[in-house]
Amino acid sequence: MNLNMNSVETLVAQIHGLSGSISDINQLHSLLKQSEDLFQSESTRLAPLLTELDPFMHSLGYLYILDASTSAPISKEQASELVLSIARFINLCAAEQIRLAPDKFTSVCKRFKDQVMLLEDPMRGVAPMLTAIRKLQLSSEHLTTLHPDFLLLCLLAKCYKTGLSILEDDIFDVDQPRDFFLYCYYGAMICIGQKKFSKALELLHNVVTAPMSILNAIVVEAYKKYILVSLIHVGQFSISFPKYTSSVAQRNLKNFSQPYLELANSYGAGKISELELCVQAHNEKFEFDRNLGLVKQVVLCMYKRNIQRLTQTYLTLSLQDIANTVQLNSAKEAEMHVLQMIQDGEIYATINQKDGMVRFLEDPEQYWEKRIFCVDSTDVALEFCFRIMMLSRKLTDMDEQLSCDPLYLAKAGKERQRFDFDDFDSVPSSKFTI
Amino acid sequence: MEKKMLKPFPSIFRQITEAAKGLGLEENMASSSSSGLTFKLHPLFIVNISDHYTRIKSQSLPPPSTPHAASASNGATSDSSSPPQQPPPRVFGCVIGVQRGRTVEIFNSFELLYDPCTHSLDRAFLEKKQELYKKVFPNFYILGWYSTGSDAQESDMQIHRDLMDINESPLYVLLNPSINPAQKDLPVTIYESELHVIDGIPQLIFVQSSYTIETVEAERISIDHVAHLKPSDGGSAATQLAAHLTGIHSAIKMLNSRIRVLHHYLLAMQKGDIPCENSLLREVSSLLRRLPAIESEKFQDDFLMEYNDTLLISYLAMFTNCSSTMNELVDKFNTAYDRHSRRGGRSAFI
Numbered sequence: 143m144n145l146n147m148n149s150v151e152t153l154v155a156q157i158h159g160l161s162g163s164i165s166d167i168n169q170l171h172s173l174l175k176q177s178e179d180l181f182q183s184e185s186t187r188l189a190p191l192l193t194e195l196d197p198f199m200h201s202l203g204y205l206y207i208l209d210a211s212t213s214a215p216i217s218k219e220q221a222s223e224l225v226l227s228i229a230r231f232i233n234l235c236a237a238e239q240i241r242l243a244p245d246k247f248t249s250v251c252k253r254f255k256d257q258v259m260l261l262e263d264p265m266r267g268v269a270p271m272l273t274a275i276r277k278l279q280l281s282s283e284h285l286t287t288l289h290p291d292f293l294l295l296c297l298l299a300k301c302y303k304t305g306l307s308i309l310e311d312d313i314f315d316v317d318q319p320r321d322f323f324l325y326c327y328y329g330a331m332i333c334i335g336q337k338k339f340s341k342a343l344e345l346l347h348n349v350v351t352a353p354m355s356i357l358n359a360i361v362v363e364a365y366k367k368y369i370l371v372s373l374i375h376v377g378q379f380s381i382s383f384p385k386y387t388s389s390v391a392q393r394n395l396k397n398f399s400q401p402y403l404e405l406a407n408s409y410g411a412g413k414i415s416e417l418e419l420c421v422q423a424h425n426e427k428f429e430f431d432r433n434l435g436l437v438k439q440v441v442l443c444m445y446k447r448n449i450q451r452l453t454q455t456y457l458t459l460s461l462q463d464i465a466n467t468v469q470l471n472s473a474k475e476a477e478m479h480v481l482q483m484i485q486d487g488e489i490y491a492t493i494n495q496k497d498g499m500v501r502f503l504e505d506p507e508q509y510w511e512k513r514i515f516c517v518d519s520t521d522v523a524l525e526f527c528f529r530i531m532m533l534s535r536k537l538t539d540m541d542e543q544l545s546c547d548p549l550y551l552a553k554a555g556k557e558r559q560r561f562d563f564d565d566f567d568s569v570p571s572s573k574f575t576i
Numbered sequence: 577m578e579k580k581m582l583k584p585f586p587s588i589f590r591q592i593t594e595a596a597k598g599l600g601l602e603e604n605m606a607s608s609s610s611s612g613l614t615f616k617l618h619p620l621f622i623v624n625i626s627d628h629y630t631r632i633k634s635q636s637l638p639p640p641s642t643p644h645a646a647s648a649s650n651g652a653t654s655d656s657s658s659p660p661q662q663p664p665p666r667v668f669g670c671v672i673g674v675q676r677g678r679t680v681e682i683f684n685s686f687e688l689l690y691d692p693c694t695h696s697l698d699r700a701f702l703e704k705k706q707e708l709y710k711k712v713f714p715n716f717y718i719l720g721w722y723s724t725g726s727d728a729q730e731s732d733m734q735i736h737r738d739l740m741d742i743n744e745s746p747l748y749v750l751l752n753p754s755i756n757p758a759q760k761d762l763p764v765t766i767y768e769s770e771l772h773v774i775d776g777i778p779q780l781i782f783v784q785s786s787y788t789i790e791t792v793e794a795e796r797i798s799i800d801h802v803a804h805l806k807p808s809d810g811g812s813a814a815t816q817l818a819a820h821l822t823g824i825h826s827a828i829k830m831l832n833s834r835i836r837v838l839h840h841y842l843l844a845m846q847k848g849d850i851p852c853e854n855s856l857l858r859e860v861s862s863l864l865r866r867l868p869a870i871e872s873e874k875f876q877d878d879f880l881m882e883y884n885d886t887l888l889i890s891y892l893a894m895f896t897n898c899s900s901t902m903n904e905l906v907d908k909f910n911t912a913y914d915r916h917s918r919r920g921g922r923s924a925f926i
Contacts, residue, residue, distance in 0.1 A: 353913065386909070389914055523891070527890060530895060530898065534894050544905060544909060545908060553911050
C-alpha cells in the first residue's frame with residue numbers, strides 16, 4: 143500500500159509539472175486516465191493531497207483526485223465540509239482543463255448536489271451549480287447534464303429568478319435525452335412559479351412533442367401540466383397533436399391523463415358549476431399529482447375569461463349583472479375580481495362605485511406594446527433579422543444532414559416500391575425531394 | 577436579334593455612364609501629343625459610333641439557318657452557326673463640335689459612307705450633311721472623323737489628309753469595338769496628326785492625345801436611361817427586381833471603391849508617405865461637406881419607415897423560409913426515425 147501511495151505522490155508531482163501548456167495537459171490527461179484504478183484503490187487517503195494542488199492551475203489533476211476521494215460514501219458531518227470544498231473548486235477551476243474530462247466533472251457536481259440535498263440546504267448549491275454549468279458548456283446553446291440538477295436546486299430553494307436566467311438561452315445541442323426532458327419539465331415548473339405561462343407552455347410543449355421511442359414518466363407528468371397550463375394561458379386545449387409528435391406519445395399519453403382531459407372538456411363547455419363538479423370529482427387524483435394549485439388557478443381563469451368575454455359585448459355593465467352572468471355569488475365578489483384584473487392589466491375598465499357600474503375601455507397601448515419594428519428601433523429589427531438568418535442557416539444544414547442520413551434514404555427508397563404502376567414517373571430522382 | 581444588338585451596348589454604356597457619373601477623374605492616356613490642346617468628349621457621340629458599328633455588324637451577318645432558329649435567341653449559338661467569321665466591318669463618320677481656344681469639345685457625330693475602291697469618304701454626302709447640321713447647330717464645326725478598329729492604319733492617313741481641307745488639323749477618333757471585360761477605360765483613342773521629320777522626310781503621323789469626358793446633366797440622364805434598357809423578355813417581376821438591385825449593388829460597389837481610394841490616399845498623406853497637397857485636401861473636404869444631402873425630420877421619418885418596411889419584409893420572408901425548411905425536416909425525421917407510423921405501404925402524409 144505504501145508503494146501505491148508513493149506512486150500517487152509521483153503522480154501529484156507530475157500534475158504539478160505538467161500543468162503548463164496545452165500539450166502538457168493532454169499528456170497529463172492520458173496519464174491520469176491510466177491511473178484511474180490507482181486512484182480508486184487509494185480513495186480514502188487522497189483527501190490530504192488536495193491541499194498541495196491549486197484548483198486553478200492544476201484543475202485537471204485536482205478533478206481526478208477529487209472525484210476519486212468523493213466516491214466513497216460520506217457521512218453527514220463530512221458533508222458540509224465536502225460541500226464547501228467542492229464549491230470552492232467549482233468557483234476556482236479553469237474551464238479549458240475540466241472540459242477535457244466532462245464526465246468526471248459531471249459526477250463531482252452530481253455528488254455535490256446530493257450532499258447539498260442531504261444537508262437540506264439547496265440554497266448553498268445554486269450559485270456553484272450555475273458557475274459549473276457555465277464552465278462546462280461548450281456554448282450557450284449546449285445543454286449539459288448539470289442543467290436539470292441546477293433547475294431542481296432552484297426549485298427546491300425557491301430562487302426562481304436564477305433559474306429563469308438559464309432558461310432564456312436557446313438550446314441546440316443536447317447531451318442526453320433525459321437531460322432535455324428533465325430540463326424542460328423543471329423549467330416549466332419554475333416558469334409557472336413565476337407566472338410566466340407562455341414560456342411554461344412552450345417548455346411543456348417541447349417535452350410532449352420530443353422524439354421518443356417509449357413513453358416515460360416525465361412526459362406523462364408534463365402532459366398533465368401541459369393541459370392545465372394551456373387552459374390557464376390560452377383558454378382552450380386541443381387534443382390533436384402536431385405532426386412532429388412521436389407516435390408513441392400520440393397513442394399513449396391520453397390514457398394516463400383522463401381526469402385532466404375531462405377537466406378540459408368541462409372548461410370548454412363554459413359553465414362554472416360543471417367545472418367545479420369536475421374538480422370535486424377528481425380531487426384526489428389532482429392532489430396526488432400535486433397539481434391542485436394549478437387546478438385552482440384554472441377555475442379562477444374561468445371567471446376571468448368570462449369577464450373578458452363580456453368586454454367584447456358590452457360597453458358598460460353593472461356589477462350585479464357581471465356577477466349574474468359569470469355566476470359569481472355577489473356583486474362584491476365581482477368587484478373584487480374586476481379590480482384584480484384591472485390591476486394585473488388583463489382588462490381596461492373603470493369602476494364607478496357610486497352606482498356600481500363598470501365601463502370597459504379600449505386598451506390605449508394596444509399596438510404600442512406589440513411593436514418591434516417601429517421608427518425608432520431599427521437596431522432591434524436588424525437584430526431580429528440576423529437571428530432569424532442564423533436560424534435559417536442552421537435549419538438548412540440540419541435538413542441537408544438528414545437528407546444524407548442512410549436510415550432516411552433507406553426508408554424513403556423503400557416507400558417507392560409500394561406505389562402502383564401509375565404512380566411511377568420516369569424521373570426517379572424527383573422522389574427524393576419531398 | 578435584339579439581344580445580339582445590345583451585346584456591345586452594355587459594356588460601352590456602362591463605361592460611359594460610370595465615367596460620366598464619376599468624380600471626373602482624368603482618363604490618363606499615354607499622352608504624346610504636343611499640340612497642347614485639351615479634348616473633351618461628350619458621351620452622345622461615343623454612343624453614336626457604337627450604335628453605328630453595332631448596326632452595321634448585325635446587318636452584315638447572314639441570318640441564322642432554320643435548324644438553329646430555335647436557339648436564335650442565344651446569340652452565341654447562332655454566331656457559331658454562321659459562315660466563317662469575317663473581320664468586323666469598319667464604320668466611318670464625321671465628328672463635329674466646338675473649338676474654343678485650346679479646348680476642343682466634341683459634341684456629336686454623323687455617319688459617312690466609305691468607298692473601299694478609292695479609299696475615301698463620300699464627299700458630296702459629307703457636304704450635304706454638314707449643311708444640314710449647320711442649320712440646326714450653327715456653332716458646330718467639323719472637327720475630324722471617326723472609325724472603328726483596334727489600331728490606326730495606313731489607309732487612314734489618306735482619309736485624314738482629305739479632310740485637311742475642311743479642318744486644317746482634324747482629329748481621328750478610334751473606337752475599339754472588341755469587348756474586353758478586363759479593360760476599365762473607354763476603348764476610345766484620339767489621334768492628332770503631326771508633322772515629324774523621320775529619316776529626313778517630313779511625314780504626317782498619328783499621335784495619341786488625352787481626353788476627358790464631359791457631360792451636361794441632360795446627357796447624363798438620357799445616357800443613363802438608355803444604358804438600362806432591358807431585353808424585352810426579362811419581364812417577370814423577379815428578374816426586374818434582381819436587375820434593379822444588381823444595378824444598385826454595382827453602383828454602391830463603385831462608390832465604395834472610389835471612397836476607398838481617397839481614404840487610402842488621405843491615410844498615406846497623414847503618415848507622411850506622400851507630400852501634403854493642400855488643394856486636394858480642400859477638394860476632399862468640400863466633397864465631404866456636401867453630405868448629408870438632406871437633413872430634415874420628415875426625411876428621417878420617411879427613410880426610417882421605408883427601412884423598417886424592407887426589414888420587416890425580409891424578416892417575413894426568412895420566417896416563411898424557416899417554416900418550410902422546418903416542415904421538410906420534420907417530414908424527413910418522421911420517415912427516418914419514427915418506427916411505428918409505418919404499417920407497411922402508404923402512410924397518411926405522403
